[in-house]
Amino acid sequence: MKPKFLIINCPSEYFTYIPMGTFGLCDYLRGKGIEATILNLALYSRPDEVLTHYLSLFEPTHVGLVFHWQETAEGFLWAGERIRLHSENAKIIAGGCTAGYFGEDLIERCSFLDYVIKGDPEKPLEFLLNGNDLSEIPNLIHRKRSKIMSNEVSYSIDPRTLSRISFSDLTCLYDYDLYLEAIGEKLGFPVFIGRGCTFNCDYCGGSRGSFRLHSSRIKSAVRTVDAVIKDLKRLKDFTKEIYLCYEIDPDYIKALFQAMKKDKTLIKAFQLNYGAWQLLDKKFIGLYKDLFIFPQKNKPVFELSPEVFDDAARKKIKHRTGYSLKDLKENLGLINNSLGGSVNVSVFFSRYHETIGTYADIKKEVYGIFNLKHDLFGRGIEDVHIAYNHLSTDVASRYWERYVERPRDFDTLISAIRKLRSQERYSFPVDNLCIYMPGTLSEEDILRCEMLVFILKTLESHFFEFFHVMFRCLGKSMMDLLEEVINAIYLRKPGNIFHFFDEAALLGQIRQKIIARKSLFDRIPFVEDLTKLNIKKAGLCKGRRIIRSSYQTDRPQLNHEFISLHNHDYLDIRNFLKRIDKQGVNALKPEKTVFIFLAHEILSMTYETYHSTLKEFEGRISPREYYQMMEKKGIFNTFYHKDLIAKLFASDVLY
Numbered sequence: 001m002k003p004k005f006l007i008i009n010c011p012s013e014y015f016t017y018i019p020m021g022t023f024g025l026c027d028y029l030r031g032k033g034i035e036a037t038i039l040n041l042a043l044y045s046r047p048d049e050v051l052t053h054y055l056s057l058f059e060p061t062h063v064g065l066v067f068h069w070q071e072t073a074e075g076f077l078w079a080g081e082r083i084r085l086h087s088e089n090a091k092i093i094a095g096g097c098t099a100g101y102f103g104e105d106l107i108e109r110c111s112f113l114d115y116v117i118k119g120d121p122e123k124p125l126e127f128l129l130n131g132n133d134l135s136e137i138p139n140l141i142h143r144k145r146s147k148i149m150s151n152e153v154s155y156s157i158d159p160r161t162l163s164r165i166s167f168s169d170l171t172c173l174y175d176y177d178l179y180l181e182a183i184g185e186k187l188g189f190p191v192f193i194g195r196g197c198t199f200n201c202d203y204c205g206g207s208r209g210s211f212r213l214h215s216s217r218i219k220s221a222v223r224t225v226d227a228v229i230k231d232l233k234r235l236k237d238f239t240k241e242i243y244l245c246y247e248i249d250p251d252y253i254k255a256l257f258q259a260m261k262k263d264k265t266l267i268k269a270f271q272l273n274y275g276a277w278q279l280l281d282k283k284f285i286g287l288y289k290d291l292f293i294f295p296q297k298n299k300p301v302f303e304l305s306p307e308v309f310d311d312a313a314r315k316k317i318k319h320r321t322g323y324s325l326k327d328l329k330e331n332l333g334l335i336n337n338s339l340g341g342s343v344n345v346s347v348f349f350s351r352y353h354e355t356i357g358t359y360a361d362i363k364k365e366v367y368g369i370f371n372l373k374h375d376l377f378g379r380g381i382e383d384v385h386i387a388y389n390h391l392s393t394d395v396a397s398r399y400w401e402r403y404v405e406r407p408r409d410f411d412t413l414i415s416a417i418r419k420l421r422s423q424e425r426y427s428f429p430v431d432n433l434c435i436y437m438p439g440t441l442s443e444e445d446i447l448r449c450e451m452l453v454f455i456l457k458t459l460e461s462h463f464f465e466f467f468h469v470m471f472r473c474l475g476k477s478m479m480d481l482l483e484e485v486i487n488a489i490y491l492r493k494p495g496n497i498f499h500f501f502d503e504a505a506l507l508g509q510i511r512q513k514i515i516a517r518k519s520l521f522d523r524i525p526f527v528e529d530l531t532k533l534n535i536k537k538a539g540l541c542k543g544r545r546i547i548r549s550s551y552q553t554d555r556p557q558l559n560h561e562f563i564s565l566h567n568h569d570y571l572d573i574r575n576f577l578k579r580i581d582k583q584g585v586n587a588l589k590p591e592k593t594v595f596i597f598l599a600h601e602i603l604s605m606t607y608e609t610y611h612s613t614l615k616e617f618e619g620r621i622s623p624r625e626y627y628q629m630m631e632k633k634g635i636f637n638t639f640y641h642k643d644l645i646a647k648l649f650a651s652d653v654l655y
Helices: 021-031 047-058 070-086 097-101 103-109 122-129 159-164 176-184 208-215 225-235 250-261 282-291 311-321 325-339 359-378 398-403 410-421 443-462 464-474 477-490 503-516 527-541 573-583 607-612 614-619 623-633 638-650
Strands: 004-009 035-040 062-066 091-095 115-117 140-144 147-150 241-244 271-276 301-307 344-351 384-390 563-566 593-597 602-606
Touching: 004 021, 004 047, 021 035, 021 122, 035 047, 047 070, 062 070, 062 122, 070 091, 070 097, 070 410, 091 097, 091 122, 097 103, 097 115, 097 208, 103 115, 103 140, 103 147, 103 410, 115 122, 159 225, 176 241, 208 398, 225 250, 250 282, 271 282, 282 325, 301 311, 301 325, 325 344, 325 359, 344 359, 359 384, 359 443, 359 464, 359 477, 443 464, 443 477, 443 503, 443 527, 464 477, 464 527, 464 573, 477 503, 503 527, 527 563, 527 593, 593 607, 602 607, 607 614, 614 623, 623 638
Parallel strands: 004 035, 004 062, 062 091, 091 115, 241 271, 271 301, 301 344, 344 384
Antiparallel strands: 115 140, 140 147, 563 593, 593 602
16 A cells, blocks of 8 residues: 555644645655645644544545644644544654654653654655664654664754755645735745754754754754755745745855845745844845835834843853844844834843843843833834743753753643643743743742733833833833832732733822832823823723714714823823923923824824814814814814814714
8 A cells, every 4th residue: 555644733823834844844755756745734723624524535544743843732632632533544653843852752651643753754754654664764763562662863864855855835735825824924934944053042942952852963954055046936936925034054044145136036026034043234134125025014024032131141041142232232223224114123032041040130131121122212213023021941952951850751741831821830921831930039029020021011012102201211210110019019919910900000009109209200290190191091992992883963062081181292202202301301391282082093182273173062063063163264174174073973072
């Protein structure tokens, strides 16, 4: 019976992406005369039905489960158990970084599993699918009677073979159009450059040391530029959105770009999202600008990952790949000056590294990261998103090996995932597989850190102007102020303080503490007025009121619940900050401003404009009389007023 191999990307709420090597594996096996195809269960809302359908349609002799990322662990178990229920005869094989790391333990624990491939799968799968003697197949973990046998990991694909196979033939994937649509909403189709890593970052499960553990790979294998060009020429017939995140040699990337420029069919053929492992230089940016598409919507993304704010700590955990914060800031300025608003930049920091061991350390880091956001905004660099997430304790990373008990036990991973999801491990929401925490931090220290980050993210997300005014006026004192609020209110509050969070109460507490302390109040004397606006914003904008209709009554009245009068136009935050810098907080002249809370936005206007326009409705005039009045006064034009009045009716400001 000829072998038929179905490769399954397991269902996951985290990863729609298929690991990049899967397409190359499929092409390699097809080149050896083996029928192989890919099914991505992460694409479907009903994966059980889809799995059953394609198992019946394809009738595989062997099924490969891609177990590359640790976050897909439960999807791996689910898929394996479903496949075994459907077919007792099909051989089930697991491969990928995580499968290789837990290899023997997976075979012992997962009764549905027949084989695990540790490391590179191409040649081992060729031998296995062709029925070679199991003892002679490199990289194979299998059962022999009641024993688990681990063959020597002696096969690693060489650069020449890696360059001969294609990683861009989407026709080997069922419903590839759905896949392209799904990843097009993220970062696009990954371009495969090579396998392995030259860097050795302590936190990463794809570092040089980690590859030795899960794949027995001792050095990286990189494809030729010509091979990548060939893939790109095929890819352009499928998609315009691609992602490149394998930058172990920046000179290689620039050589690739230069080769693309020589082929006219590849110039302006793609939008490229780029994961940079190092900072970007002028030559890279110039080539990028010449080669790629810059759509107005869904702008391309550059990713930078300093991970840790402190320069010395970053150097310690990233080793020779570290760069200074000063260099990072200059690089963000270079990108902004060279590409303007054409690209977005994502900068990734993570907390709870072993180099940050005390609450004071983390408090300093938190301030540094959020103040960096404020600093970039003040410099007019607005297309940079700075993330500050939990450190992912990657399987096979140095952190995993050093700090996780029973690291080679698969149940350690599964238990950790389930505890984090149920918040059994931590009371606060976690945005990564965060298992390692510095032992020098107490539970109260961690809770205080989490609350500090949570509050700052809340202010930045929902009260953007308040956030920037606080940083501009209070600086580091803001951290002490928030710490006081946390210690006095939130650490002693029963229940889940993150889930049942009252934003208005937080704003009120901040205001109260500033007013009570002269040294703070002198630095932000308008805090009462500013907080009043933001408390109103908290009440009206979160869980926004339902829009009734745009029906216009003949003689409407103003609903003052949705109108607020203040001393400054805080929503014009950039100009307001400039006024603070120029005039000083105590010399600020009031600029009476009216804020009108519409259904989907807040409209601001000077009090003089409001008094001359909308305030006329207090006299219970009709819209027609209002338009005539505005025309007579020469204030704006009739079209502007008709559009505005329609919005006011739709938002119940006029009723």
